[in-house]
Amino acid sequence: MTAGALADRMAALLRARPRTFYELLRELDDVEYRAILQAWGALRERRALGRDEHGRYLLRA
Amino acid sequence: MSPTRPSFRDVVTRLEREGVLLSLAKEVDARHLSALVVKADRPVLFERVRGFEMKVAGGLFWNRRRFATALGWPDSELGTRFAAGARAMIDPELVPSGPAQEVVKVGGDVDLTELPIPLLAERDGGPYISAGVVIARGDRGLNAGCYRLMYRTRDETGIDLVTVSDLRRLYEAWLARNEPLPISVSIGVHAIEILSAAYKAPLGVSEMAIAGGLHGAPVPLVRCRTVDVPAIADAEIVLEGHLLPIGWTEDEGPFGEFAGMYGDLKSNPVLKVTAITHRRDAIFQLLQMPWENAWLGAAATEAQVWNALRTAGVDVVDVAVTEGSACRWSVIASIRKRAGGGKNALMAILALPDTKHALVVDEGIDIHDPTEVEWARTFCVQADKDVIVIEGAQAKHVDPSVRPWELAKGQLPMTAKMGIDATIPEGIPPMFYERIRHVWLDDVKLEDYQ
Numbered sequence: 281m282t283a284g285a286l287a288d289r290m291a292a293l294l295r296a297r298p299r300t301f302y303e304l305l306r307e308l309d310d311v312e313y314r315a316i317l318q319a320w321g322a323l324r325e326r327r328a329l330g331r332d333e334h335g336r337y338l339l340r341a
Numbered sequence: 342m343s344p345t346r347p348s349f350r351d352v353v354t355r356l357e358r359e360g361v362l363l364s365l366a367k368e369v370d371a372r373h374l375s376a377l378v379v380k381a382d383r384p385v386l387f388e389r390v391r392g393f394e395m396k397v398a399g400g401l402f403w404n405r406r407r408f409a410t411a412l413g414w415p416d417s418e419l420g421t422r423f424a425a426g427a428r429a430m431i432d433p434e435l436v437p438s439g440p441a442q443e444v445v446k447v448g449g450d451v452d453l454t455e456l457p458i459p460l461l462a463e464r465d466g467g468p469y470i471s472a473g474v475v476i477a478r479g480d481r482g483l484n485a486g487c488y489r490l491m492y493r494t495r496d497e498t499g500i501d502l503v504t505v506s507d508l509r510r511l512y513e514a515w516l517a518r519n520e521p522l523p524i525s526v527s528i529g530v531h532a533i534e535i536l537s538a539a540y541k542a543p544l545g546v547s548e549m550a551i552a553g554g555l556h557g558a559p560v561p562l563v564r565c566r567t568v569d570v571p572a573i574a575d576a577e578i579v580l581e582g583h584l585l586p587i588g589w590t591e592d593e594g595p596f597g598e599f600a601g602m603y604g605d606l607k608s609n610p611v612l613k614v615t616a617i618t619h620r621r622d623a624i625f626q627l628l629q630m631p632w633e634n635a636w637l638g639a640a641a642t643e644a645q646v647w648n649a650l651r652t653a654g655v656d657v658v659d660v661a662v663t664e665g666s667a668c669r670w671s672v673i674a675s676i677r678k679r680a681g682g683g684k685n686a687l688m689a690i691l692a693l694p695d696t697k698h699a700l701v702v703d704e705g706i707d708i709h710d711p712t713e714v715e716w717a718r719t720f721c722v723q724a725d726k727d728v729i730v731i732e733g734a735q736a737k738h739v740d741p742s743v744r745p746w747e748l749a750k751g752q753l754p755m756t757a758k759m760g761i762d763a764t765i766p767e768g769i770p771p772m773f774y775e776r777i778r779h780v781w782l783d784d785v786k787l788e789d790y791q
Contacts, residue, residue, distance in 0.1 A: 302463045305372060313371040314392035317454040317468065321494035335466060335595040335606035 286319035298336035346556035348575040420643025431553030439574025462597030471628040473526040485548040499593035521583030523568035529577025539637040567615040581616040599634035639668035653689035687760030
């Protein structure tokens, strides 16, 4: 899976509900850690990430 | 030629030789680094981390004994060694090259995902580089400090610059000119260098010169490839880059902090990484929160207490911070008491800005033995006579008991400080405190019966 495709998967998870990075990691147990770092970087570069009042990540509308 | 001092690599080798390092040859998932460091009963070297070429070391400073072992000091001498070394400063030495630059990646080749940056705590805002010594060039020389870096992208991290620091002051000056501040981040350096960087040195005093004093030899620095700042020449890994002039605008945190609780989500600047250099077989060091960070403050706190007590004319025997107080809020001291000396000692200790609780005992008490300390607190203390409380003293936001959320913006918190004089009270004959001594203790050997 490319970093872009994995970033899409992460975005879908965050669209469903706000999550901590740890919760996101737990959802992606089948993915290598380094691939997650790469995809997380790609997702951040889209400038679409926001936070809720607890510091959890969400997708900006 | 200047004398040399050991590097981080030398320390890891020494710990391995002494049998106090747990080397794990089995491949580990980087997700599990944090938990494994917490569960290990000694420092750990992860030789194979899935998806990464670098090894990882963690847990070197997890408690007093491990921290002292990494420093190469007796564990009862953290404060006294720090005080003596800090007075004997030796300036760092610029060297032409160093192992930290065996591999150099610049520009488009910069990729922070080559580093096994771990997620440490459940609510952390992301993976964190926790063992970086940040060096910047100030008006009065080099400034070094320890700052956490939150992974953002392949060439960006967040950096916590909320608290007042020399680096923050520098950043504010460069921000006012709308210029990026060049810095280096040395990861995997000798414990003395992290300890010195974590110390809030007086203005104009170089933390790397303090490190030189503690080593008895200069810290070797090497010029960075892409920024006009040096880095520690034999570090395992160096990040070069700029703090972007964007101010406090980007999300950073939460982070499980040194006091064992989470710090809030913050707005902070960003580090743009322009180069990553490292040893060919680099070891990534992780500092596991809270204790590995807390112990970094222990030596300086104990040194301050020694100085305060001596200045107050107290005949001090030993000083120790307590781990549960993040190695700075609670202090125990043993003294050779003159009449009233217990209370004098308490006032001296509590005058220090970070100290919230102080306990003073007589010289016969081993302050590193909780049972001995408890004995003194139980049998030498009358709460109405031997406990002093000072209201309205300086505090820190990180302590929830000062209710920082109730403060108006810009208002500083205050705290009540407590001192307990657990020395034998004046007027009670020492015979009442005579400790039992078991018969034939010096004459009988257990081995003779085994």
